[in-house]
Amino acid sequence: MTKNILETDGLTVTFGGLNANDSVDLAVPEGTFVGLIGPNGAGKTTFIDAITGYVGMSAGTATFDGEDIGALKPHERAGKGLIRTFQSLELFEDLSVRDNLLVAGYPTKWYTFILDMLHMTPKNQEIEERVDWALDILNLTDVADAMPTDLPHGRRKLVGVARALAAKPKLILLDEPAAGLDTTESTNLGRQLRTFLDHDMSVFLIDHDMGLVLSVCDYIYVLDFGQIIAQGTPAEIREDPAVKAAYLGEQAGEVQAQEADRIRESQQEEVPS
């Protein structure tokens, strides 16, 4: 039994009397790939906002790496290795793609600005390499010096994921990384996502692309109206009647399941590891 990198206990977020998250108990075991699905407005992004500190929790606890993070500010949680991406792009548009990644990875002290001004900030080889790796894994190396605004939407989305990778996450929270991607990009992304696990991190994925979620996740939670209505392995989720009713629909479920099989097969073909 591995320990849980992230655990929430009764996590509740209330917006003016409405429970956007209602007593959510969820766990991400270390080194695993966990997914969260649910229809629009189910409270998925609110859940990520709550555990990363962007909205306050009304009740419950969130534990990250064995520590209660409820009182920490967003950047402090990020500093502990809890790194998120955003559904909307939220890139640093004035910085090149490479600098977008470097911002996230570079440690600064209060006196760094003095070194900067003297042009003496030491290069951090480890982080430069990490940035190169993150660019490489998401096929962004060729646009490293481009500005994000010059890229097509799909690749900008990947810059967001790469930026999170560069920040050396222990747990990476991906908020709909495949939204807005075309089928090829989405399949490619699915292939890469599993390899994240080989780099000392766990992955938590929210996405609408059911094919993607069912194919890459080890374990899936289903959220509806702020409550977890089902959880289990992809195979169990696929067969769960409550999930079918709330979200997949009989027909759609079949299509998505076939899609998942197709992605899984293509992964096995091209990524033998």
Next chain:
Amino acid sequence: MKELIIALIAGVGAGGLYAMLGAGLVVAFRGSGVINFAHGAVAAYAAYTFDELRENGDVYLPWFDPIPEFGFLKTLRINNLPVKLHLGEDPSTWLAVAVALLMSAFIGLLMHFLVFRPLRNAPTLGKVIGSVGVMLYLSSIIAVNFGGQNRADVGFGGFTTDSPAVEILGGTIPRSNFYLLAAAVVMGAAVWALYRFTRFGISTRAADENEKGAALLGYSPQFIAGANWVLASVLAGAAGVLFIHKTQPALFVLFVVPALGAALFGNLSSVPGATVGGLLIGIAASGGVELADKGWWPAWLPAEGVRNTVPLLVIILILYFRGDKLPIRGSISIGRQPRAPESNNVLIGLGVCVGIAILLSNIFVSSWEAILTTSLLATLFMFSLVVLVGYLGQISLVQFSLAGVAAFTMTRLAADGTKVRPNDFFVNTGWDLPDPLAALGAVIVATIVGLVVGIPALRIRGVQLAVVTLSAVIALEDILIRNTTLLGEGAKSTNPTPEPSWFGQYVGAFNPDTNRTDYWKYTAFLILAVSLVGVAVANLRRGAMGRKFLAVRANERAAAAAGIDVSKTKMLGFGISSAIAGIAGVLFAYKLPAVSSDNFSVFAGLALLAFAYLGGITTIGGAVIGGLLVAGGLSAETLGVHFEDIDVAYINAVGAIGLIINAIVTGGEGIAMLQTDQGKHILAGLRRDPTIAPPDSVLNLTQEEIQGDVEGALV
């Protein structure tokens, strides 16, 4: 206690003015989404128009003759733009009122069509620059057209200087104070009713809520915006005319600060709220001033300071508690920011600039050296804006006041209680610190004050931060800069600068041999400072912390997700910027035989901000260009040779026009960015070259607009 109550009641007079101005600000904001920093200036222009017509029968149109009758231009006999109209020898008061109100309406129309309509889709930053530009333009035009002399208008109707006193609790309050209260309430109620019950008002409210929806229902959002601009300006003009018997018209320009407090009290949307807010601010300020007269009141907090601190506190409290540490999901983004590229070839550029500066300082004799150092000082100061506004995206209007704080602190720390120059009026007692320490101490004090002023920026963003920092300018001037208890007897007029001597070397600008400010060691000292700070600021952009600054500017939410402590980063930016402003302030003081608060006035600060934007606020090159453009700097004085005695106000007016055009055309990127790719697209678009497609974000310009920009650059 009795005096306090009387003072509180008397406060309804000023409160009435703030309420009327605040209501106008709400009207303009609802109609167009612009917080109009120029609102007080409109009131001032109307008040001047009223007084000028009564005194001399003249009406000055709100522009200046583009070809001043100076020097050789006089002989050109070009058909000049008409400025002055003579309406007869002794016009009636009511004609003067009507003309003043018509003038305000006209200015409102001009603002709508020339500035805010073109800016309607601009990012917040563009609108702020545009509105600050109008404020600077109108105050410069007031200086050009109406001059600096005092006015003594007695007012009209019941609103007169000899208004009979009302006796309350044994004290007396002029009856006109209550008329002002009544006028504010009547005006507020009328505007409220207009919005509540008329078709025009309902369509304004509809367009305010949802512009596209209103357009679909057949209302023209642009007509609505224009009509609201006229209404807002007429309200400003009425306030100006009704209050003229109480004060100098020039002061109206800065009454926009308490008016902003009033408008924020009404959440920028409620006219009754703004009316109540204005009255409360007037009452509180009047009560505060009364308390400041008491024996137990600390001497270091002067009464004038209290009057101007009340609106600052109101504004900060309202905005701070409404703000969030991080913008919430889906909140309106601040829009595209001007790009901030890394400066390449810093050393080469620096070498060229220093070489030219040294060359100029050797070629130019006497006053030319003073002109060169004016440009250098402006550039040095603008580096502080590059860090804070350019890199970090915090629109602060207060930085030049921090330069003033440093300058005055330096004179206090370095003074030794002896007369510096035979003709000094004041003798400053001080700490008698050696100069490097006095300068260091002054920079540290400016940095600390800058950090305190920066605290609201942790929760207040964009245009609201501009509002807070503008109100901080007014408060700082009275609390710190003109504070005789803290900064020496001369703080209200002039504080003599002790002869600066660094490690035995005299580095002041005043040359006793020539009796001019052209001492070469000062120029060299300044060139050294500009070079060091310039390289440091350019390097900052390339370093790890500079990247974080830009990340915070671009997106605070994402910056926090990347592990950046947004609050600390902002504080660091305010600290660095304030320190640079402090350095500029100290070196400015070294140039002057004595520092005066006029050297650091609001308008001097706004003009510097305008020229910094015009040059390009995001780069070192932009600051250099901005420094060249300022009044009294190299480019203006080069032309000034031909214009003999060109007025500072002309240069500032032209700078303000350049600023507005810059906001409309480039979103505030400035001249330095015209050489980059996007700049080339702009120029290509002008030439209507079909082979180069301009990017979406660039507006197509007309020939006149670019010409204006180029003219702005040349003056």
